[in-house]
Amino acid sequence: MTALLWLIPAALALGAAGLLGFFWAMKSGQYDDLDGAAERILIDDDGPIVDDEDEH
Amino acid sequence: MASVEPGLGPDIAATAGLSASAHGDEITAFVRETEDSKAIDLAVEGAHCAACIVKIEDGLQQLEGVKRARLNLSTGRLAVKFTGADATAEQIVGRLEHLGYRARPYQPEAADDPKSDEEKRLLRALGVAGFASANVMLLSISVWAGEGEMSLATITLMHWISGLIALPAVAYAGWPFFKNAIVGVKTRNVNMDLPISLAVLLACGLSIYETALGHGAAYFDAAIMLLFFLLIGRYLDVRLRARAGQAARDLAALQARIAHRIEPDGAIKAVPARDVKPGDLLRIAPGDRMPVDGVITEGRGELDAALVTGETQPQTLEPGGTVYSGMINLNAPLTVKATAARDDSLLAEIARLVEAGEQGRSRYVRYADKAARAYVPGVFIMALVTLIGWLAVTGNVHDAVMNAIAVLIITCPCALALVVPAVQVVASGRLYGEGVLVKSGDALERLAEAKSVVFDKTGTLTLGRPSLINREDISPRALNLAARLARGSRHPISRAVADAAGPGPLADDLQEIAGGGLTGTAEGAVIQFGSASWLGLEKQGQDSDPSVLEAWLLVEGEAPVRFVFADGLRSDAPEAVSGLKAQGLPVELLSGDREAPVAAAAHALGLDRYQAGLKPQDKIARITALNEAGDAPIMVGDGINDAPALATAHVSVSMGTAADISRSAADLVIQGDRLAALPRAVEIARAAKARMMENFALANIYNVIAVPLAVFGLVTPLVAAIAMSASSLVVMANALRLWRA
Structure with missing residues (x-):
């Protein structure tokens, strides 16, 4: 049962990491345009990658 | 601004006076200064795929000065950053037009939209609830699976960890429900959030108690999962309403109104209409719509008030005359002094009537609240009976309290609470696809209950502009001559003639005389087209019926030719009515x-019940009579004069091109003015109601099974978790069937 002592915290930490990731994604505007994201993946982008962070 | 070509569709013609905003200097009014560059927001029409994104963004980035262009495909908003002169904005819109997309300047909401804040708050709560329920379930399943093998100490440890995860999550994710429940208790309006909050809080409290005692029955999993499911429903609901609200705001943006303000130095500056202050002097060019209420200070001309009063015949106004926002200036440049909506103005009166109507309607009780009112006392009585029964039979206080609480938890408001939103989300989504915006959740319920329909005529059943009806009496040559004059004017009668004749040349020396008509030369003769009085025809003994919309063509040395006009029906009006x-x-x-004209329209549509010449108050009286007779009317209208009737009716529908006040008073807005969508909307609303009733039945069946279990003390945490999620899923699945109805 001692395995639980680190397994449970590990499970929680992974879950928490997921939750934080979700919050980050929301804050960075990834949920603002769900339809656009689905379509943008189809765009062939041959040009150099441009910094695209300031969404607001 | 490009003139409106004859033959354009009704939608374009109806907003023709406004499309000026898409061209010329006016776009610059919407350019915003940011720190190091300039920005403009545009609402783009017709973009719907990856190719559109590439075309628009790359196309704009090739323009000189454009730093960044980003299209939001979900909302159709294009944010452009650029440097250089404000005039670059015109090039941007021009470029978009060249690429095949109509774009209009869009003014973002002043502050952060409270709706989108609520949406984000719910999404975060959903994330927290999802995280917590997954982790708690991980622990619960190991407890259930290890039944008999796990030591009590381990089980208790598992429960403490569950509680540690679940309690903060419940506090955070459950707040939207707790808040509503508190408001409901304070205002003595029982709503569904009260039993939800009670079930969640009791489940948590009971679990803490049991865990502290080391008994080994914890309901943390059921409580947090209940919240998770409910939040899904609520988030979808808010998102859908936000989308409908945004589409409605887009409609408003399409009519975005620029005003031409005369600056103190005499220069004319284009400003957004909302920046106009009382006392500002505005220049209203022919063809423009009044951006605000005002008084004419200079100029004399005809104004189309179809949207304001429902009357098709233009009014002639002189300096001192009052104009209302929504009127279209037809033929002469006017200077108007903006006035605030004073108490004695028409709009203020209309706004008061709308408010009164909406208060009456707010007494409507939604199905969900009706269910809650029936359900909450029932559950409390059941819990009380359980408590007393167990006390009487066993005398064991602990068991009696536990089982009474179990009844409160298991009666699961979850399924009941999901019944209505799940169906409404699906139904509103379908209606959105049909071009109908649903502005409030209970609008669908009321639409399904409606027993009669009341239509406004001008702009609703009809196009809101005249068309030529006696073409067969007019020689092609006369029509052609009249059209050579008419093509140069924006007056609705001229447009009707130009439409009837099709494209062609203009007359020479063309002049428009405000309040009179048109004059010019063609084929070597002076021709005039206008009202009988202006042409002096009455003196010649020609009869002139004031109730008929008419104009005369006078060619030098020939007999006058009479043109008769009527407001044409929308092409899909008969379909909608039938x-x-x-x-x-x-x-x-x-x-x-x-x-x-009202009798003619009623006759053409086969309606035997009609009333003409009604004031807004008369419309309210008729609607109220229908309401009281139990005929639950659907009111369909578009004009400013319809707004109070819309607010009073059981349920109301407005057109996308309607006056702002009507659109905001209506429950549903038909985009693109497709009247035929209305019968479809009624059909969907009725199907939605049927689904809701089925869902109520399902939730009740669930309770019939689950409540006896709870009453007799057979509910374990496992049973609670399975029963609660299963009932929610069944209700949601049934709601989804509506996609295919």
Whole structure:
């Protein structure tokens, strides 16, 4: 049962990491345009990658 | 601004006076200064795929000065950053037009939209609830699976960890429900959030108690999962309403109104209409719509008030005359002094009537609240009976309290709480696809209950502009001559003539005389086209019926030719009326226009019930009579004069091109003015109601099974978790069937 002592915290930490990731994604505007994201993946982008962070 | 070509569709023609905003200097009014560059927001029409994104963004980035262009495909908003002169904005819009997309300047909401804040708050709560329920379930399943093998100490440890995860999550994710429940208790309005909050809080409290005692029954999993499911429903609901609200705001943006303000130095500056202050002097060019209420200070001309009063015949106004926002200036440049909506103005009166109507309607009780009112006392009585029963039979206080609480938890408001939103989300989504925006959740319920339909005439059943009706009496040559004059004017009668004749040349020396008509030369003769009085025809003994919309063509040395006009029906009006009749809804017509055109429209649509010449108060009286007779009317209208009737009716529908006040008073807005969508909307609303009733039945069946288990003390945490999620999923699945109805 001692395995639980680190397994449970590990499970929680992974879950928490997921939750934080979700919050980050929301804050960075990834949920603002769900339809656009689905379509943008189809765009062939041959040009150099441009910094695209300031969404607001 | 490009002139409106004859033959354009009704939508374009109806907003023709406004499309000026898409061209010329006016776009610059919407350019915003940011720190190091300039920005403009545009609402783009017609972008719907990856190719559109590439075309628009790359196309704009090739323009000189454009730093960044980003299209939001979900909302159709294009944010452009650029450097250089404001005039670059015109190039941007021009470029978009060249690429095949109509774009209009869009003014973002002043502050952060409270709706989108609520949406984000719910999404975060959903994330927290999802995280917590997954982790708690991980622990619960190991407890259930290890039944008999796990030591009590381990089980208790598992429960403490569950509680540690679940309690903060419940506090955070449950707040939207707790808040509503508190408001409900304070205002003595029992709503569904009260039993939800009670079930969640009792489940948590009971679990803490049991865990502290080391008994080994914890309901943390059921509580947090209940919240998770409910939040899904609520988030979808808010998102859908936000989308409908945004589409409605887009409609408003399409009519975005620029005003031309005369600056103190005499220069004319284009400003957004909302920046106009009382006392500002505005220049209103022919063809422009009044951006605000005001008084004419200079100029004399005809104004189209179809949207304001429902009357098709233009009014002639002089300095001192009051103009209302929504009127279209037809033929002469006017200077107007903006006035605030004073108490004695028409709009203030209309706004008061709308408010009164909406108060009346707010007494409507939604199905969900009706269910809550029936359900909450029932559950409390059941819990009380359980408590007393166990006390009487066993005398064991602990067991009696536990089982009473179990009844409160298991009666699961979850399924009941999901019944209505799940169906409404699906139904509103379908209606959105049909071009109908649903502005409030209970609008669908009221639409399904409606028993009669009342239409406004001008702009609703009809196009809201005249068309030529006696073409067969007019020689092609006369029509052609009249059209050579008419093509140069924006007056609705001129447009009707130009439409009838099709494209062609203009007359020479063309002049428009405000309040009179047009004059010019063609084929070597002076030709005039206008009202009988202006042409002096009455003196010649020609009869002139004031109730008929008419104009005369006078060619030098020839007999005058009479042109008669009427407001044409929308092409899908007969379809809409027959569709509604087929659904068993009697249809009637209430109009502010005069008797003759109203009777003609009613006759053409086969309506035997109609009233003409009604003031807004008369419309309210008729609607109220229908309401009281139990005929639950659907009011369909578009004008400013319809707004109070819309607010009073059981349920109301407005057109996308309607006056702002009507659109905001209406429950549903038909985009693109497709009247035929209305019978379809009624059909979907009725199907939605049927689904809701089925869902109520399902939730009740669930309770019939689950409650006896709880009453007799057979509910374990496992049973609670399975029963609660299963009932929610069944209800959601049933709601989803509506996609195919």
